[in-house]
Amino acid sequence: MLTLSHYLILSLLLFSIGVAGVLTRRNIIVVLMSLELIFNSVNISLAAFSYYLHSLTGMVFVVFNITIAAAEVAVGLAILVCVYRRRRTTNVDELDELKG
Amino acid sequence: MTNLLNINYYAVAPELVLIGFAFLVLILDLLLKGRDKAVLGYVTAFGLLVSIPVSYFTNEPVSFSGMVAADSFSAFFNIVFCVAAFLTTLISMDYMKKAKADRGEYYYITLFAVIGMMLMASANDFVNLYAGLELMALSFYVLVAFKINDNKSVEGALKYFVLGALSSGILLYGISFLYGYAGSTNFAEIARAASAGSSQNMFLILGVCLTVAGFAFKVALFPFHLWSPDAYEGAPTPVTALLSVGSKAAAFAVFLRFFAGSLAVLQPHWAMLIWVFSAATMLYGSVVGVSQKNIVRMLAYSSIAHAGIILIGLLVTNDKGSSGVLYYLLVYAFMNIGAFSVITLFVRNNGKGANICDYKGLASKRPWLAFFMALFMVSLAGIPPTGGFTAKFFILASAVNSRYYLLAGIAVVSTVISLFFYAKVIFYMYMKEADDASVFTASPGAALYNVVIVISAVATVLIGIFPSVFMDMAVQAVKPLLM
Amino acid sequence: MMEQVFFYIFSIIAVISAISVISARSAVRSAFYLIITLMQVAAIFILLRSPFLAAVQVFIYVGAVMVLFLFAVMVLDIGREKLVAYMHHQSVIAVPAVIVFFIMGAYMIIRGGWNVSNAGFPEAALAKSSEVIGKEMFGRYLFPFEVVSLVLLIALIGAVALVLRGREKDKQC
Numbered sequence: 001m002l003t004l005s006h007y008l009i010l011s012l013l014l015f016s017i018g019v020a021g022v023l024t025r026r027n028i029i030v031v032l033m034s035l036e037l038i039f040n041s042v043n044i045s046l047a048a049f050s051y052y053l054h055s056l057t058g059m060v061f062v063v064f065n066i067t068i069a070a071a072e073v074a075v076g077l078a079i080l081v082c083v084y085r086r087r088r089t090t091n092v093d094e095l096d097e098l099k100g
Numbered sequence: 101m102t103n104l105l106n107i108n109y110y111a112v113a114p115e116l117v118l119i120g121f122a123f124l125v126l127i128l129d130l131l132l133k134g135r136d137k138a139v140l141g142y143v144t145a146f147g148l149l150v151s152i153p154v155s156y157f158t159n160e161p162v163s164f165s166g167m168v169a170a171d172s173f174s175a176f177f178n179i180v181f182c183v184a185a186f187l188t189t190l191i192s193m194d195y196m197k198k199a200k201a202d203r204g205e206y207y208y209i210t211l212f213a214v215i216g217m218m219l220m221a222s223a224n225d226f227v228n229l230y231a232g233l234e235l236m237a238l239s240f241y242v243l244v245a246f247k248i249n250d251n252k253s254v255e256g257a258l259k260y261f262v263l264g265a266l267s268s269g270i271l272l273y274g275i276s277f278l279y280g281y282a283g284s285t286n287f288a289e290i291a292r293a294a295s296a297g298s299s300q301n302m303f304l305i306l307g308v309c310l311t312v313a314g315f316a317f318k319v320a321l322f323p324f325h326l327w328s329p330d331a332y333e334g335a336p337t338p339v340t341a342l343l344s345v346g347s348k349a350a351a352f353a354v355f356l357r358f359f360a361g362s363l364a365v366l367q368p369h370w371a372m373l374i375w376v377f378s379a380a381t382m383l384y385g386s387v388v389g390v391s392q393k394n395i396v397r398m399l400a401y402s403s404i405a406h407a408g409i410i411l412i413g414l415l416v417t418n419d420k421g422s423s424g425v426l427y428y429l430l431v432y433a434f435m436n437i438g439a440f441s442v443i444t445l446f447v448r449n450n451g452k453g454a455n456i457c458d459y460k461g462l463a464s465k466r467p468w469l470a471f472f473m474a475l476f477m478v479s480l481a482g483i484p485p486t487g488g489f490t491a492k493f494f495i496l497a498s499a500v501n502s503r504y505y506l507l508a509g510i511a512v513v514s515t516v517i518s519l520f521f522y523a524k525v526i527f528y529m530y531m532k533e534a535d536d537a538s539v540f541t542a543s544p545g546a547a548l549y550n551v552v553i554v555i556s557a558v559a560t561v562l563i564g565i566f567p568s569v570f571m572d573m574a575v576q577a578v579k580p581l582l583m
Numbered sequence: 584m585m586e587q588v589f590f591y592i593f594s595i596i597a598v599i600s601a602i603s604v605i606s607a608r609s610a611v612r613s614a615f616y617l618i619i620t621l622m623q624v625a626a627i628f629i630l631l632r633s634p635f636l637a638a639v640q641v642f643i644y645v646g647a648v649m650v651l652f653l654f655a656v657m658v659l660d661i662g663r664e665k666l667v668a669y670m671h672h673q674s675v676i677a678v679p680a681v682i683v684f685f686i687m688g689a690y691m692i693i694r695g696g697w698n699v700s701n702a703g704f705p706e707a708a709l710a711k712s713s714e715v716i717g718k719e720m721f722g723r724y725l726f727p728f729e730v731v732s733l734v735l736l737i738a739l740i741g742a743v744a745l746v747l748r749g750r751e752k753d754k755q756c
Binding site: 225227228239 | 688691692694722723724725726727730731733734736737738740741743744745
């Protein structure tokens with residue numbers, strides 16, 4: 001029997017992997033992909049709750065999340081293109097103009 | 101069907117006004133191809149002014165199936181957002197031209213950012229809250245990167261984006277657990293579940309911790325503050341002013357509505373978490389601020405320290421604490437925008453002015469400018485008779501009233517430490533001689549800056565001298581929360 | 584029983600490819616691993632009886648977002664990172680911290696304090712899942728739906744403001 005915990009553990013696992021990716025990787029495109037992993041883990045968790053709680057809110061929220069995440073990726077990649085035009089790099093460590 | 105959906109256009113009237121103006125500016129921008137964009141700035145400022153009375157008269161507590169709560173609480177915040185955006189729009193017209201980033205998008209993206217903040221302040225459901233939050237955040241990512249030919253601007257934007265998106269993810273994960281706990285994303289439903297169920301529910305604990313962490317990013321609390329000094333320094337200075345005032349106030353509005361309003365029953369359980377955040381943030385912001393050489397970074401750390409103090413008011417879950425938060429945010433809006441306007445004017449006139457030592461001898465060359473800068477610094481430091489003092493006083497009084505003695509003590513220590521860096525600016529302006537007098541020559545076109553600086557200064561002092569008027573407004577505003 | 588087997592197949596593939604996303608050396612490989620993960624998530628949505636979400640997931644994520652990523656990888660010509668030192672120094676702290684977070688979270692989830700049945704939705708309601716979601720979205724969630732349209736607009740304007748305008752400036756110089 002599949003229970004809620006199965007899905008929540010899967011979601012937590014993907015979430016942790018995503019956070020680890022954001023914190024460890026230097027290539028910003030990979031960092032953005034890790035952010036997508038995080039949003040997907042949230043979607044699994046919302047859909048699982050929605051299924052087991054017999055409530056539709058979670059499903060609707062997932063649709064909104066997917067849409068907003070797509071918008072976020074568009075802006076993020078636009079900023080990345082700007083950075084790349086200026087600096088010719090996508091490595092986080094080479095972005096060091098701002099230090100205090 | 102309409103009744104079932106509970107569509108109420110009056111509840112979102114301020115947002116609708118601003119959306120209308122945003123599209124008007126968008127179309128005007130296309131019609132005025134290649135000509136001076138200043139007129140767009142005036143239209144934007146006019147739209148924000150129109151939205152202030154509309155916000156004031158909006159009072160529709162429940163509409164759109166419980167999604168929107170346009171009560172006196174959100175009205176107060178809407179007015180703060182509109183005033184802040186109005187003042188920053190006035191200074192940005194000229195700044196953007198000088199920074200060679202004079203593009204029409206700036207104005208309507210600002211309007212969309214304000215709409216996002218308003219939606220956050222009036223959100224009564226996490227779905228709606230998240231949509232408003234992202235509207236604001238996406239607008240700010242673009243605004244911070246707006247000087248696309250400046251390395252610092254785009255780099256600051258990238259850091260802001262990565263950490264902002266990460267915080268959205270964490271916040272969403274927290275929301276999903278709260279949804280799992282209560283079976284609904286509505287604040288009222290969650291409040292009902294919280295008062296009925298056990299407080300030891302694991303989903304509730306996970307949900308609250310992750311939600312707090314997500315918002316801590318938005319408010320830039322230690323240790324989630326890493327993006328803020330970089331984004332503040334990189335962004336165009338008027339955007340920094342709006343970012344430090346507006347996005348912070350919006351996040352606090354949500355914090356207040358959710359924690360002091362819906363989860364007030366569980367105050368003893370989440371209090372410890374907020375206590376630690378508050379103490380760490382106050383101390384960190386003021387200690388690190390002392391060593392800063394760049395004035396914008398210094399103000400970034402000062403804003404971190406202020407956020408720590410405002411959190412105390414959140415912790416004190418009664419009308420005194422909550423109204424103290426509102427009052428503080430109102431004062432903070434004026435004094436911070438005032439200080440940033442002086443910096444913007446200074447940077448514009450001589451191309452530098454980012455370092456504190458550049459302000460050497462300002463008092464002898466531009467006595468009025470130096471006087472106003474000193475006034476804002478005094479207010480930020482919390483010295484009477486300015487608004488900054490009364491705001492700190494109200495928050496600390498509410499903390500002492502509710503027996504948070506240690507926290508109040510830490511706040512006083514943090515205030516004393518932060519005196520160092522505010523005094524440093526005043527010291528450079530008044531006690532040192534200028535190396536090169538030419539940098540202080542006034543150039544034409546500064547009239548709007550002076551207007552903004554004078555408005556902010558008058559408001560800062562007035563709020564400090566007549567606190568009761570504004571405090572009554574704040575007390576009225578928090579009434580719907582604490583019922 | 585069958586369901587359980589499928590759940591484990593999907594989640595194991597999802598987790599392995601997610602780990603590959605963050606450990607692959609080249610961004611193109613990461614992108615393809617991410618596509619695999621996203622497809623598994625779509626499959627998980629089907630296990631949760633919401634084919635509509637699965638379709639949205641495939642259309643928007645795999646169809647639109649990943650294409651955007653691949654375009655960015657190709658246009659920016661990022662290629663391969665230096666083989667040595669492609670991770671931060673801070674990974675030494677970050678990875679254990681994330682593992683601790685995972686263990687704590689898993690403990691809390693398994694201990695959990697909820698009292699829902701493990702029954703899931705009644706099948707009859709699920710037969711019309713897309714219809715029900717649609718009604719909900721244009722009924723109770725009409726207002727956030729409108730706000731999301733503004734979010735999409737700002738993404739469009741923002742991308743144009745940052746990228747297109749930058750190119751005009753480049754030409755002038």
